[in-house]
Amino acid sequence: MRKTITRIMIPVVLACVFLAGxxxxxxxxxxxxxxxxxxxxxxxxxxxxxxxxxxxxxxxxxxxxxxxxxxxxxxxxxxxxxxxxxxxxxxxxxxxxxxxxxxxxxxFPSVGASGEGSVSRLSESLSPAGKGETIDQYGVGVGLSSYELDxxxxxxxxxxxxxxxxxxxxxxxxxxxxxxxxxxxxxxxxxxxxxxxxxxxxxxxxxxxxxxxxxxxxxxxxxxxxxxxxxxxxxxxxxxxxxxxxxxxxxxxxxxxxxxxxxxxxxxxxxxxxxxxxxxxxxxxxxxxxxxxxxxxxxxxxxxxxxxxxxxxxxxxxxxxPRIALTASAGFASDDLLDLFGSGTGTWAFAPRIDIPIFTAGxxxxxxxxxxxxxxxxxxxxxxxxxxxxxxxxxxxxxxxxxxxxxxxxxxxxxxxxxxxxxxxxxxxxxxxxxxxxxxxxxxxxxxxxxxxxxxxxxxxxxxxxxxxxxxxxx
Known part of the structure; x- marks a missing residue:
């Protein structure tokens, strides 16, 4: 299935790149x-x-x-x-x-920066270790959202x-x-x-x-x-x-x-x-x-x-x-604020999206x-x-x-x-x-x-x- 999707997407992407000019x-x-x-x-x-x-x-x-x-x-x-x-x-x-x-x-792509932090309490019944625990999460990053390739x-x-x-x-x-x-x-x-x-x-x-x-x-x-x-x-x-x-x-x-x-x-x-x-x-x-x-x-x-x-x-x-839009981000995430930019904390995400009109009732x-x-x-x-x-x-x-x-x-x-x-x-x-x-x-x-x-x-x-x-x- 994955190979079929790849064979379909590659010609579409190449055609879009050719038509971009x-x-x-x-x-x-x-x-x-x-x-x-x-x-x-x-x-x-x-x-x-x-x-x-x-x-x-x-x-x-x-x-x-x-x-x-x-x-x-x-x-x-x-x-x-x-x-x-x-x-x-x-x-x-x-x-x-x-x-x-x-x-x-x-x-032009819209690029933004974000930072977030959260502290949550996990109950004993849901914890894998069988005891309650406090979870800290921190992250910073930059990215672009839903940029349409025209x-x-x-x-x-x-x-x-x-x-x-x-x-x-x-x-x-x-x-x-x-x-x-x-x-x-x-x-x-x-x-x-x-x-x-x-x-x-x-x-x-x-x-x-x-x-x-x-x-x-x-x-x-x-x-x-x-x-x-x-x-x-x-x-x-x-x-x-x-x-x-x-x-x-x-x-x-x-x-x-x-x-x-x-x-x-x-x-x-x-x-x-x-x-x-x-x-x-x-x-x-x-x-x-x-x-x-x-x-x-x-x-x-x-x-x-x-x-x-x-x-x-x-x-x-x-x-x-077809309309092709890109969403991408890169940054750092850690459970310790002091170690946010330490080794192994890097994160990234890349999510291209293509919308192809098939049936629109005219x-x-x-x-x-x-x-x-x-x-x-x-x-x-x-x-x-x-x-x-x-x-x-x-x-x-x-x-x-x-x-x-x-x-x-x-x-x-x-x-x-x-x-x-x-x-x-x-x-x-x-x-x-x-x-x-x-x-x-x-x-x-x-x-x-x-x-x-x-x-x-x-x-x-x-x-x-x-x-x-x-x-x-x-x-």
Whole structure:
């Protein structure tokens, strides 16, 4: 029987030794072609997006170079230091690094030392000598326990999966940082715009109140009608509603910025000028899709998870093959503590173990199939992230290509509305036109001015969006 076992074990051990240098059983990873066009969309809505040879790549620029407004840069710096979501992302990296080290440690034997001692009393009925006795036992030793010989790459595949998860977590932190920077910039711009809207509403209220007072005096001397007085009052009241609404929005915007920054904000860090005075980098090189997609951290994270799923297939395949584990120890044992390291007290033990799957009711094949499906799911998510990123950039470029035309037209509309208001007011004062034309001109001018602020905000927000969707900038 012993000879039969020996004849079986020797070929198995030799085969395992031969296969030890074969790496893992994971399939070779090949990056698939991006499921998007090779160039950005073209047409009247899109600007020229070609990247000149000398243009800097956005991902190589520091965010401080992109956002040139000093107050905004100070706010972003506070957020990067204190934002709790970004802090969680950083801690997730440390956790993933620790998990990788745990998995990597299984490639090496775990060696430990131990010492023990015991004193026991043997009864007379159990003693071979027929009398009770005290037995002393002492021992020290070093050894390794259940060290798996990774001939088929199961442990290496699991280590590779943990490493890719660590890389994905690092990219997720970068993505969280880019999102945080863009959200702080967006919140700063919204606050500047709402403060400008509030100032405009207060200025308009002063004008409407003066018109109302004038109409009231004209009514008192019998020149204006009661209807005209009530019409003037509606303009005053509607503007007061806007003042109350924008006052609340400004407070909400400040709260949102404080939340993003993770701390209370000093008043000198908040915008105190119109939104179009906030300075950002106007020219952003869009590059070609393949370059953009390769530097976006969310896509890199999805690719690392795809690689991790690919490595997991290797671990599932290795489960079909024998697993060999070694347990060994060496040391000294004696019944006298003073003679523990004396002659003849040496001990050792060597216990190799092999586990060969014979019948598992299909569980191993099911695990392998599951790992392959997980890879396909990761591949679909990776390709979906690429397509989503392509659309985000294309949409932002379309907005960029048309926003300047909107801004020019709206500025012209404001000028025309202002002239119309002045002319209607002059004609009314001379009794040529009715007061209704004055009210209509007032409302048109006020609405045009509000829309101009919105378009200026939209233009700056588009630049922030381009910063984010093109992969952000370096720390």
């Amino acid at each position: 074969c790496g893992t059983l994971a399939p070779n990873y090949t990056r698939s072609a991006p499921p998007v066009p090779v160039s950005w969309p073209e047409g009247p809505a899109y600007p020229a997006t070609a990247l000149p040879a000398a243009s800097p790549v956005l991902s190589e620029m520091a965010w401080r170079d992109f956002f040139s407004d000093e107050k905004l840069k100070a706010l972003i710096g506070l957020a990067l230091e204190n934002n709790r979501d970004l802090r969680v992302a950083a801690l997730n990296i440390e956790r993933a690094r620790a998990q990788y080290r745990i998995q990597r440690a299984e490639l 001939f088929f790459g199961r442990v290496r595949s699991l280590k590779g999966r943990a490493l890719e998860e660590f890389f994905a977590t690092e990219e997720a932190r970068r993505s969280a940082q880019i999102t945080l920077v863009s959200e702080v910039a967006r919140g700063y711009l919204v606050l500047a715009a709402d403060r400008e809207r509030l100032a405009l509403a207060r200025q308009t209220l002063t004008s409407h109140q003066a018109t109302h007072d004038l109409t009231r005096r004209r009514f008192d001397v019998g020149v204006a009608s009661a209807l005209e007085v009530r019409q003037a009052q509606t303009s005053v009241d509607s503007t007061r509603v806007d003042i109350a609404r924008y006052t609340g929005l400004v407070a909400e915007d400040e709260n949102a910025l404080s939340f993003l920054a993770g701390t209370s904000l000093r008043a000198e860090l908040l915008p105190d000028a119109p939104v179009n005075s906030v300075t950002l980098l106007d020219e952003i090189p869009a590059g070609v899709p393949s370059e953009v997609l390769q530097r976006r951290p969310d896509i890199l994270a999805a690719e690392h998870r795809l690689k991790g799923a690919n490595a997991n297939i290797g671990a599932a395949r290795a489960a079909f093959f 569980s191993l094949r099911a695990r392998l199939k599951t790992s392959k499906i997980d890879r396909e799911i990761s591949l679909a998510r990776y390709e979906g992230a690429i397509q989503s990123a392509f659309r985000e950039v294309a949409d932002a470029l379309a907005q960029r290509g048309t926003v300047n035309d909107q801004l020019t037209a709206q500025q012209s509309l404001v000028e025309a509305a202002a002239d119309s208001y002045r002319l209607s007011e002059a004609r009314f004062s001379k009794g040529i036109d009715s007061f209704l034309n004055v009210l209509d001109s007032q409302r048109s001018l006020y609405g045009a001015q509000q829309n101009l602020i919105s378009i200026r905000l939209f233009r700056l927000n588009n630049l922030v969006t381009l910063y984010r969707v093109l992969g952000g900038g370096a720390v």
